[in-house]
Amino acid sequence: MTERNTAHYQEIAGRLSPSSKAFIDGRFVAARGGATFETCNPATGEVIAAVAHCQAEDVDIATASARRVFADGAWSRAAPEARKLVLLRLADLVRANAEDLAVLESLESGKPIRDCLREIGEEVPNTFQWYAELIDKTFGKVAATGEAALAMIVREPAGVAGLVLPWNFPLLMAAWKLAPALASGCSTVVKPAEQTSLTALRLAELASEAGLPDGVLNVLPGMGETAGQAIGRHPDIDLVSFTGSTEVGAHFLRYASESNLKPVGLEMGGKSPFIVLDDAEISDDLVENAVTSAFWNGGQNCSANMRQIVAMKVRDEFLDRVVKRTAQLRIGDPLDPETDMGPMVSDEQRNRVTGYLESGRAQGARTALSLAEAHGRASGSFLGPTVFDDVTPQMTIAREEIFGPVLGVIPVGSVEQALQTANDTVYGLHATIYTRDLDKALFMARRLACGTVSVNGFTEGDLKTPFGGYKRSGSFARDKGVEAMDQYLQTKTIWITTHARWS
Numbered sequence: 089m090t091e092r093n094t095a096h097y098q099e100i101a102g103r104l105s106p107s108s109k110a111f112i113d114g115r116f117v118a119a120r121g122g123a124t125f126e127t128c129n130p131a132t133g134e135v136i137a138a139v140a141h142c143q144a145e146d147v148d149i150a151t152a153s154a155r156r157v158f159a160d161g162a163w164s165r166a167a168p169e170a171r172k173l174v175l176l177r178l179a180d181l182v183r184a185n186a187e188d189l190a191v192l193e194s195l196e197s198g199k200p201i202r203d204c205l206r207e208i209g210e211e212v213p214n215t216f217q218w219y220a221e222l223i224d225k226t227f228g229k230v231a232a233t234g235e236a237a238l239a240m241i242v243r244e245p246a247g248v249a250g251l252v253l254p255w256n257f258p259l260l261m262a263a264w265k266l267a268p269a270l271a272s273g274c275s276t277v278v279k280p281a282e283q284t285s286l287t288a289l290r291l292a293e294l295a296s297e298a299g300l301p302d303g304v305l306n307v308l309p310g311m312g313e314t315a316g317q318a319i320g321r322h323p324d325i326d327l328v329s330f331t332g333s334t335e336v337g338a339h340f341l342r343y344a345s346e347s348n349l350k351p352v353g354l355e356m357g358g359k360s361p362f363i364v365l366d367d368a369e370i371s372d373d374l375v376e377n378a379v380t381s382a383f384w385n386g387g388q389n390c391s392a393n394m395r396q397i398v399a400m401k402v403r404d405e406f407l408d409r410v411v412k413r414t415a416q417l418r419i420g421d422p423l424d425p426e427t428d429m430g431p432m433v434s435d436e437q438r439n440r441v442t443g444y445l446e447s448g449r450a451q452g453a454r455t456a457l458s459l460a461e462a463h464g465r466a467s468g469s470f471l472g473p474t475v476f477d478d479v480t481p482q483m484t485i486a487r488e489e490i491f492g493p494v495l496g497v498i499p500v501g502s503v504e505q506a507l508q509t510a511n512d513t514v515y516g517l518h519a520t521i522y523t524r525d526l527d528k529a530l531f532m533a534r535r536l537a538c539g540t541v542s543v544n545g546f547t548e549g550d551l552k553t554p555f556g557g558y559k560r561s562g563s564f565a566r567d568k569g570v571e572a573m574d575q576y577l578q579t580k581t582i583w584i585t586t587h588a589r590w591s
């Protein structure tokens with residue numbers, strides 16, 4: 089997508105009039121109780137819209153609609169080719185509306201427009217397209233038996249899926265869950281994060297336009313404690329897929345155990361290491377990756393590589409170059425295509441991160457770069473980047489997920505110490521390793537307890553590769569890849585006893 093200037097995006101922002109009602113059974117409706125809550129622009133503090141404040145009764149209505157259409161089979165039993173066509177049309181509609189959606193997402197979340205355009209112009213529609221194309225290329229199995237039986241293993245849509253989303257990649261996380269859920273034939277009840285509801289609502293409208301039957305995709309804006317909990321506890325929701333914090337993920341396990349024992353797929357927090365071994369060349373590429381891994385999306389990224397575990401031998405050069413590159417990051421108006429970092433998603437989030445800055449200093453980390461307040465903005469939830477050195481594995485900033493622009497360098501003396509330090513966490517989402525020695529890289533990759541290991545580059549993989557966490561970063565569920573389908577499909581054995589003769 090061609091990049092335009094700030095004025096172009098401001099012009100779009102000025103004419104957008106997003107629907108802020110709930111989307112239930114194929115239409116926009118107010119919350120049953122009539123309540124609304126405000127969604128604000130974190131770059132300015134201005135109110136964008138009053139959004140339908142859904143409660144448990146709205147979840148009941150949406151779930152009943154999702155169940156009805158699931159049972160009548162309009163989507164769940166539709167021919168694979170038919171489902172594929174609808175999702176391909178949805179991918180095209182997202183592409184056609186990408187600029188508007190990207191501006192809306194940037195306004196609500198404070199994410200830089202450049203990132204929103206890439207995610208919504210490319211990654212979101214590609215996700216719908218990829219799963220659409222998978223639908224009619226998926227086969228069941230026939231088990232080995234004697235002639236007296238035919239044993240088929242078939243996959244069936246699991247039913248009504250509750251999808252509960254975070255605010256850091258609002259529409260992309262919606263796509264990572266909705267695309268495989270819809271491809272599998274499930275009906276869905278979606279709760280976006282309270283900060284970012286508007287793009288999911290527009291997506292539901294586009295899905296309807298693409299031909300998705302009413303009730304298959306319901307979007308209920310609201311609060312976690314009410315609408316989110318109602319999804320988690322609903323007796324007629326067959327599964328939940330959740331992305332968010334580890335704390336709330338644990339709530340969903342409890343809701344399930346206290347209701348209908350629904351399976352719960354969890355994608356949660358992280359404290360991921362960026363490991364630089366002593367043979368690594370401190371190249372421009374390495375420095376760029378180190379800075380991106382920590383500060384992309386303002387550090388509001390579950391796989392942010394905040395613990396940068398660096399061999400003593402290269403530490404000074406590494407730190408010097410990382411500090412210089414970080415100082416060049418452009419913090420400012422999210423609608424400016426030149427902006428690298430917008431505001432934090434909210435004042436609450438900024439204040440949480442500021443608390444970690446104080447904790448790091450109090451526990452003895454050395455401040456190598458402090459630009460937290462150097463953003464030059466008079467209003468909005470802005471927080472510039474900080475780089476700490478001499479971080480030790482015991483410090484709170486090395487143990488807890490910060491979810492903000494704070495990079496911490498932990499110096500180490502050996503490969504063993506790097507590995508031990510990297511694994512010394514309750515999380516296990518991601519790790520990056522930089523080394524010229526592929527033997528060392530593979531040895532470490534095998535021994536790192538995490539869902540994705542990235543060697544000589546910072547990446548979460550692509551659409552084809554599964555994403556999820558070990559330990560408290562996730563359950564066995566994975567988003568992306570063919571593996572994501574497992575969250576939304578049941579496995580059935582059909583065993584036919586045959587007589588293998590004519591009479």
Ligand code: NAP
Nearest residue numbers: 253254255281282311312316317332333336355356357390
């Ligand atoms: P969060 O507070 O856990 O919220 C996630 C979702 O759960 C929101 O929709 C939220 O609603 C809802 N929720 C909150 N409290 C709830 C409750 N008691 N019962 C039911 N639902 C509840 O997480 P977040 O602050 O939005 O996102 C940041 C976290 O997500 C970070 O920890 C990050 O690491 C993680 N994350 C993980 C991945 C991954 O793939 N592993 C990806 C992105 C983010 P409200 O918005 O109304 O609170």
Ligand code: MG
Nearest residue numbers: 281282312332
């Ligand atoms: Mg929250």
